[in-house]
Amino acid sequence: MSHEVTSLTTAESQWVYGWRRTLLLITLLLVSIFSQIDRILPFILAESIKADLGLSDTQLGLITGMAFSICYSLASLPLARFSDHGWAKQVLVGCILIWSAMTGLGGLATGFAALALSRIGVALGEAGGTPASHALIVHKIPEQLHGRAIGLYAMGIPLGTMLGFALGGWASDNVGWRNALFGAGTFGGLVVILVLLFTEKNNVIKRDAGEDFFRSARTLLSKPAFFWLFIATNLLGFASAPFYTFAAPFLIRTHGLTASEVGISFGLLQGLMGIAGTLLGGRLFDRAVNRGSLTLLNPPAIVFGLSAITTLAGLFAPVSWMSIALFVPGMFSFAFLLPYGFGAGHLVAGPGKQALASGLLMLGSGLFSATLSPLLVGMISDAATATGVENGLQAGLLVAPVFILFTAAACFVVSRRLAVYHSWH
Template sequence: MTEIAARSIDVARARSHHIDDTRGDYVYGWRLFATIFALFLVSALSQVDRILPFIMAEKIKADLSLSDAQVGLITGIAFAVCYSLLSLPLARAADRGSPRFVLVLCILGWSAMTALGGIAASFLFLAFTRFGVAFGEAGAMPAGHAIIARKIRPDRRGLAIGLFGMGIPLGTMVGFAAGGAISDAMGWRTVLFGAGAIGLLIGLLTLLLVGPTPPQQRTAATTGSFFRASLQLLSSQAFRWLFIGAVIASFAAGPFYAFAAPFLIRTHGFTASEAGLAFGLLQGVMGVVGTVLGGRLFDSAVRSRTGYVLGLPGVLFLVAGMAAVAALFTPVGWMSVLLMVPTMLSFSFMLPYGFGAAHLVSGKGREAMATSLIMIGSGLLGPAIGPLIVGMISDAATAADIPNGLSIGLLTVPAACLLTGMALLIANRRIALWLRSN
């Protein structure tokens, strides 16, 4: 009962500050800009370091005499499992202590491991460095969200989360473009050395720009183990349906990003450069638009005080599901690309909504834990299993002489989008009821 009462008080306080909160703990003016700018750099850096092995995979494979299975282990399920599960203890540390300290240590740690990857002479050593990168990056988003929760007013947090998340699509674009170009010109080891050095500088810059975070009062929300805290959050129907939506969405996002370019190449005769330019450019644009627009609209939903904060992303996923079906079977290549836009937009649009809603339900002192659980839901099963399911369906359809077998496999994407939309609409209602009852 004590924990329920404490959580109710936290939620009541958060709701009372949705419109006007002038406590001195929050930052304004140039400090607000500096905090968000630093977090954006961290987000972009983490994405760059994460995807560099993808663009350099062939060069690394040839240099170290790796098999495709070893490359897949380094870049795929092993990284995803390490990244997702280690976020829980790091998130708990951020909630209970200084999220700035946790974030800076994570940046310095994964940047050092990225640089160490440049001296790898064997699969085992390279795998060790990638596990180190995954360990460090696992704490970046939870700690960043904890900083946002403590230093930025509640009615501005959606946009702050969106700008923080904007580093993901932009980091992806920079990583692929710069990583590929520098690797061709100077070698893959130079790329890793350079990325590690830049990371160390960004870590020090973050330490200066973010500044000390307000101390977190010891409450029922910040005591106990991270495992117990996770179970408490998942016991809430409102949070559980949001978590379910994140899991299902990952089964749309994982296969979509893995097979969209091969689909355009096989089905519509695009060259690799044409598919990369069309898909990559649109994805970058939709990533920026979705995170910023989603953040602004989420803040508006919070200020409305209705509690209905997930309606728009729920509807967008339903639209994306129908558009994705059309994209897979239209005979015109450019039309197929355009019909993929709602799906691209839905993923980025959901980012500030999903994390912002998770913070509302979790209450003060558990924002990083809430972020970590949503990360696990969206980053563990879908990216690891989703592409495999699509590949197996595609292979079976092709073996059965069904034309365009990959499009049959990719039908899992619109199916997952439609199910995500329904899950989010259920979560939308559950969250509104939960907030009213608390």
């Protein structure tokens, strides 16, 4: 890939060490946590929002899926491009301000349209969070630690989910869904101060003058290893988006739990499994890359195969604790893949295109899959309920284990494609 680079700033001169590295990673972890809290809150608040605004499951699927994911996915690519070109810190500051403000404004919604518009605003802000953070990681952290650094950043997803479910469930039962959104928007904005204090401008890698944004994206997607990784992220979105969107309503309706009970039990386990998955995934990914593994994505493929079985069983478990316990492997698998997926994407993309790779993978997991799958589940649920099925949402959620299994198969294909791509050896 050296023919693509005309000049390259020495990476070692840009790396940070000691307390500066620690503060950078902590700051990016907090960015990830608050981003996930603002994204996940409508999931645990869904039943309260549905009752207050008179929404259907299809409308819930539109708000949590299409309204968020289309904007999130499309905006991620240009924001990734800005991040790769040395504007990662500025992108991050602007994005946090936007998503925090729009989360708070969601608490003022009086109907479906207003709430959908607020979620579009949240998506616009959050679209730049991951590409900008990844750009800072690859430019400020030594290469041999990238997997662990990405895993630490990705740990914000389960931590944010855990806090969002727990605090959101409590807020739903005690202070109302509107105040939950107001509070999240206010506290999320405070992270901007940490970003201003503890992050630095990322260095710029100059490229051929004729190389533009779309050519870079096409070139990356033309590589079989990255193309199949893109397919795998699409399938992951079809599996994970409905799981997180409707897991809380499913447990409330099927097993009679309160929002607080779901928030504490499901949210706590999701947080713990997510932490374990991202940290273990990051460490194992670094170890596999350093030894030149030719089966790089086989571990997440195996984990996904097992979780497809347990998730299916969890939908038909007779009691709540058993259902939640059977959902645990799925929680772990979604997090376990993150450092593997982004790390492999960065390896294939090469220097100066890591944020673009992250943006494309976010596009894969968000534009079609995360947009359509919650809507599909909501439509199946409403249709099944209309025909007299006692638990229509259970029928709709069968989408999740099917696509978890497809994701496992795609990961095996990615491993085979990566085996002939030795740029990191």
